[in-house]
Amino acid sequence: MRGLFDTPTVSYCETAIDGIIKRPWYALSNIAFFIAAFAIYRTEKSNLTRQFAAVTMTVGSLSLLYDVTYTYAAQLLDLSGMLLFINLLLFLNLKRLYPMLKSLGWILVCYALMMTIIITLGSYAGNAVFGLYVLAVIITGALLLRKGWFTNGRLWYSNLVLFAVGFAIWILDASKAVCFDFGLLNGRAIFHYICAFIMYRMFIFYRQQTVQDTSQ
Secondary structure, rough: OOOOOOOOOOOOOOOOOOOOOOOOOHHHHHHHHHHHHHHHHOOOOOOHHHHHHHHHHHHHHHHHHHHOOOOHHHHHHHEEEEEEHHHHHHHHHHHHHOOOOOOOOHHHHHHHHHHHHHHOOOOOOHHHHHHHHHHHHHHEEEEEEEEOOOOOHHHHHHHHHHHHHHHHHHHHHHHHOOOOOOOHOOOHHHHHHHHHHHHHHHHHHHHHHHHHHHHH
């Protein structure tokens, strides 16, 4: 079993170096998440705003930790940040489908269970878990759009396309198929930019649904 302080299971174009910050270019690219979190937070004072800002900040912080330390434990934490964001989207979708779901508590329990499975089986299991969560978000979101309970499907589906593009670029980096000398242009860094942008756009999407509810 891989130790928590061993090297991660995935390597990218930017090779880890000796020093305080193991992957400085990737670490710098995480600033996109902090910019997105700030942009969300300054929009308005609401529970939705605080939830999205906090989760976006958490994703950026854990990703930064991963690039600073370059350990297996940090890799798991980085994955947990993305799962936390997907859990938030799934909660918002399910709450619309099932109004009796008023608390994040049950979905946080599910999140903890999934992380336990990933830690037990290894980070590769995280790909399957993350994929299942993304699929659940897509299915519930599409259902809500079809029922007319969500509006602005163009924004929703364009975010999915952006994520697919970002993930494809991430794969090019993880496989080292395309690497650049300037680290901020490598796939994992670009994936950070795209994910931060998606998080902001997802906030806008769910905010629109909230505004629509209050106007009815």
